[in-house]
Amino acid sequence: MTLEEKQKEIVEDFAIYDDWMEKYEYIIELGRDLPIIEEEKKTKDRIIEGCQSQVWLDSSFADGKMHFKADSDAIITKGIIGLLIRVLDDEKPEDIAKCDLHFIQEIGLHEHLSPTRSNGLASMVKKMKMSALKALTTNDSEQKA
Amino acid sequence: MDSTIKRKFSVREIREDFPALRQTIYGKNLIYFDNGATSQKPQYVLDAINQYYSKDNANIHRGVHHLSQKATSEYEASRKFIAAYLNAKSSDEIIFTKGTTDGINLVASSFGHLLNAGEEILISAMEHHSNIVPWQMLCERKGCVLKVIPINKKGEIIQDEYEKLLSSKTKLVAVTHISNSLGTINPIKEMIQKAHVVGAKVLIDGAQSIQHDKIDVKDLDCDFFVFSGHKVFGPTGIGVLYGKEALLDRMPPYQGGGDMILKVTFDKTTYNELPYKFEAGTPHIAGGICLGKALEYLNQFDIESIKKHETELADYAQDLLLTFEDMNIIGESKKKTSVVSFIVDGIHPFDMGTLLDKQGIAVRTGHHCTQPLMDFYKIPGTVRASFAFYNTKEEIDTFIAAVEKSIGMLK
Ligand SMILES: Cc1ncc(COP(=O)(O)O)c(C=O)c1O
Numbered sequence: 001m002t003l004e005e006k007q008k009e010i011v012e013d014f015a016i017y018d019d020w021m022e023k024y025e026y027i028i029e030l031g032r033d034l035p036i037i038e039e040e041k042k043t044k045d046r047i048i049e050g051c052q053s054q055v056w057l058d059s060s061f062a063d064g065k066m067h068f069k070a071d072s073d074a075i076i077t078k079g080i081i082g083l084l085i086r087v088l089d090d091e092k093p094e095d096i097a098k099c100d101l102h103f104i105q106e107i108g109l110h111e112h113l114s115p116t117r118s119n120g121l122a123s124m125v126k127k128m129k130m131s132a133l134k135a136l137t138t139n140d141s142e143q144k145a
Numbered sequence: 146m147d148s149t150i151k152r153k154f155s156v157r158e159i160r161e162d163f164p165a166l167r168q169t170i171y172g173k174n175l176i177y178f179d180n181g182a183t184s185q186k187p188q189y190v191l192d193a194i195n196q197y198y199s200k201d202n203a204n205i206h207r208g209v210h211h212l213s214q215k216a217t218s219e220y221e222a223s224r225k226f227i228a229a230y231l232n233a234k235s236s237d238e239i240i241f242t243k244g245t246t247d248g249i250n251l252v253a254s255s256f257g258h259l260l261n262a263g264e265e266i267l268i269s270a271m272e273h274h275s276n277i278v279p280w281q282m283l284c285e286r287k288g289c290v291l292k293v294i295p296i297n298k299k300g301e302i303i304q305d306e307y308e309k310l311l312s313s314k315t316k317l318v319a320v321t322h323i324s325n326s327l328g329t330i331n332p333i334k335e336m337i338q339k340a341h342v343v344g345a346k347v348l349i350d351g352a353q354s355i356q357h358d359k360i361d362v363k364d365l366d367c368d369f370f371v372f373s374g375h376k377v378f379g380p381t382g383i384g385v386l387y388g389k390e391a392l393l394d395r396m397p398p399y400q401g402g403g404d405m406i407l408k409v410t411f412d413k414t415t416y417n418e419l420p421y422k423f424e425a426g427t428p429h430i431a432g433g434i435c436l437g438k439a440l441e442y443l444n445q446f447d448i449e450s451i452k453k454h455e456t457e458l459a460d461y462a463q464d465l466l467l468t469f470e471d472m473n474i475i476g477e478s479k480k481k482t483s484v485v486s487f488i489v490d491g492i493h494p495f496d497m498g499t500l501l502d503k504q505g506i507a508v509r510t511g512h513h514c515t516q517p518l519m520d521f522y523k524i525p526g527t528v529r530a531s532f533a534f535y536n537t538k539e540e541i542d543t544f545i546a547a548v549e550k551s552i553g554m555l556k
Contacts, residue, residue: 024554074495074496
């Protein structure tokens with residue numbers, strides 16, 4: 001499935017909920033299902049401090065694809081992280097770096113990604129894209145060498 | 146408004162005065178329990194803002210024309226009213242500021258100028274960042290020493306420790322009247338007396354008290370008292386610094402510019418007298434006028450009936466919250482204002498706040514700009530419901546049901 005198709009799928013998943021509380025119930029479930037980052041990996045350099053909740057992000061690059069693991073101390077934040085990972089995990093760095101995460105807007109959760117929300121999510125997306133960019137440049141130079 | 150005959154205290158009628166309360170959020174009637182962050186505005190204040198900008202707008206203290214004189218006299222009448230409301234000796238002791246934060250920074254900069262290296266400033270462990278950081282900056286600049294009066298688990302300043310910290314080196318005690326995170330009402334009158342024994346001055350952060358209680362600066366005998374207009378049903382961007390005249394006279398100006406001068410030459414400038422010495426530039430004229438209107442509005446009521454209603458709300462909410470399992474109330478002083486801060490074991494305040502929001506309830510979550518206090522309790526933050534006199538028990542019932550639903554979803 002392409003990154004674009006994954007976004008479409010999430011939007012369809014959410015279309016069945018017309019009530020905010022149901023939507024959040026689903027997000028909380030996603031948060032519970034998220035494979036959490038190992039305790040020993042919750043180190044200072046993986047922390048993204050938000051004013052309201054904390055996020056840990058672990059990015060890696062293997063076989064031409066990016067892999068992300070993340071966690072948060074707040075379950076709703078974790079659920080939204082789950083969605084972001086579903087879209088961005090196992091994708092090529094060039095696709096991640098230039099992607100537009102429009103699904104967040106379409107399912108009505110964009111407020112959580114606004115930079116003023118200070119829950120660490122906006123910074124997390126930025127960090128995911130930055131690590132994709134970094135993978136791209138190291139990949140390029142490795143191929144040239 | 147005539148304040149000698151008090152208006153009957155009817156919550157139903159008071160609610161009619163606040164248009165912002167009549168709206169729905171996500172299809173639910175708004176329940177506004179974030180009054181500690183800012184209060185809603187009564188029509189009386191909204192009309193005054195509208196009147197000012199649509200009819201009376203002019204710059205003050207500088208025009209001979211009719212409008213300028215009208216604006217000036219209203220601005221100065223407001224200052225007089227505020228002085229009387231606080232029982233200040235004269236309106237020269239009322240400095241208009243941008244708010245609490247601005248008032249504290251003014252004192253830190255200007256009173257701070259009179260301090261010397263090694264001299265001490267005391268604050269409490271429950272202060273808002275705006276009553277911490279300006280003092281840290283001053284200490285860095287002047288080599289003063291910042292000391293923190295500890296609190297107990299209930300969220301009360303430990304008076305014995307306070308007395309121990311006071312010495313002839315103490316030049317200023319800066320404490321909050323009421324804690325925004327805990328609701329604790331500090332015994333400031335006694336604390337002021339104790340500070341004066343060692344010759345220290347006292348600044349009271351009144352951001353959370355002006356809207357809940359009668360403030361009498363003469364009776365308190367505080368040296369400075371600061372508050373924000375927006376938390377007392379007035380506009381944002383305006384606030385007041387009260388300072389004792391003799392003290393303000395000794396302090397150098399804060400900012401330079403128009404209005405604060407008597408005569409300017411390139412060789413030497415002489416400063417204007419109080420209160421203008423501290424009000425450089427065109428002030429927030431509408432704000433100054435309408436802050437007076439907000440206090441006039443509040444002054445229609447007997448403050449005791451407001452206090453009684455608000456205390457009932459807080460007690461009611463707290464009792465109901467405590468029926469939930471794993472519920473922790475943060476701030477358990479016997480002397481509290483209408484703030485209930487809580488955290489449920491295993492539930493992050495952010496999650497609770499998000500779900501309450503979607504049920505139409507506005508509360509504050511997080512550290513409430515008191516990070517050191519959250520560190521003291523070893524929690525990431527709390528959910529804080531803060532009530533105003535326009536809130537009702539019915540709203541609390543809805544809130545409690547929403548908390549119950551949220552706990553069910555999050556546990
Ligand atoms: C106790 C206390 N002090 C200071 C402030 C700062 O007030 P302002 O942001 O209006 O300057 C607040 C407001 O949050 C407060 O609650």
